[in-house]
Amino acid sequence: MPEVVLRKQQVVVEEIFHEGGPRAAEPLRRAAVVSVIANPFAGRYEADIEGFMEDLKPLGLAMAQRLLQVLGGDPKAVQGYGKGAIVGAAGELEHGALWHVPGGYAMREALGGAKAIVPSTKKVGGPGTRLDVPVTHVDASYVRSHFDAMEVGIPDSPRADEMAVVLVMTTGPRIHARVGGLKASEIKGEDGLR
Template sequence: MKAEIRKLAVFVEELHREMDRPVSPPSRKACAVAVIRNPFAGRYVEDLGDLIEIGAELGGLLGKRCVEALGIPPQAAESYGKAALVGEDGELEHAAAILHPALGKPLREAVEKGAALVPSSKRRGGPGVVLDIPLGHKDAAYVRSHFDGMQVWLNDSPRADEIMVAVAVTDSGRPLARIGGLQAHEIEGRDGLR
């Protein structure tokens, strides 16, 4: 593996009640995080190919960890998202190199299909900074009930020469969703939009 991983962490959030109403079955989100050494920390490098390769490695690894944490078959995953937090000696383009060119394909394989773009966010910060991971339905971007997010932070990450990379996967949409739009059971899943 090209990624030099210092730490892996997996979190599962399970919501049983919302607005004093039961959520049944519970709404569940999983997030898997890798804290890696940034090979380009502190210097400008034109070719970010190493980070693109690392993104491909992490997409599969983190996606599988999320699915396993939820205890579901891959095809039961409904939403996904990705995010990266670059330490202060890195640049946002380092996060973009990990997240965009190659992380999506292995993540889609981990959740079986994934016709929609994977929502993403990136930022720079130090240890304990909160990273927001946007979520959207994996097969149809117009499913409003699955517009959501998850937050993650690690008290010691990222260090100045590190990047914290996160993937989130859910087994459902938002609890008590009721703002209309395309419903999950209406998805065609061909164009990634509907």
């Protein structure tokens, strides 16, 4: 399959201290890394694209390690994650789906075997397109306090023949989470759901 050609990368870290209520003792940290790569399938329909997922795995691992580093380096500090892709206008939505395996498994590996499915979103768009990347708890998808999202985007990306692939990690629940449901302290960790 084609080589992964990286044009640029963006790393963003947010620290959220409060959402109108009392100031948190420790801020929620959300971090995203966006990699803008050439889309080797742009401008044409290609029936066999699955092999490119294997080529994307080293990029996914490098991005996951970078996120872990900017969040302090301790995998146990990461409680939430998500992934996404923005495909340039000469591509198709299915090209963004190529990021599911390399992005998700990279984060699971970097975090030492997180159990929950990594939520994902993708869309086709031009330069400056923004993407809300969904986030859930790393070990149990039903932990309601960790349902979140982080908006990402780069002003000049993706160009028509590019894709922007995204990984997000967070250090905790939404600030002031109080809508009930399964708590992180109640996770059984058997199936990635509860």
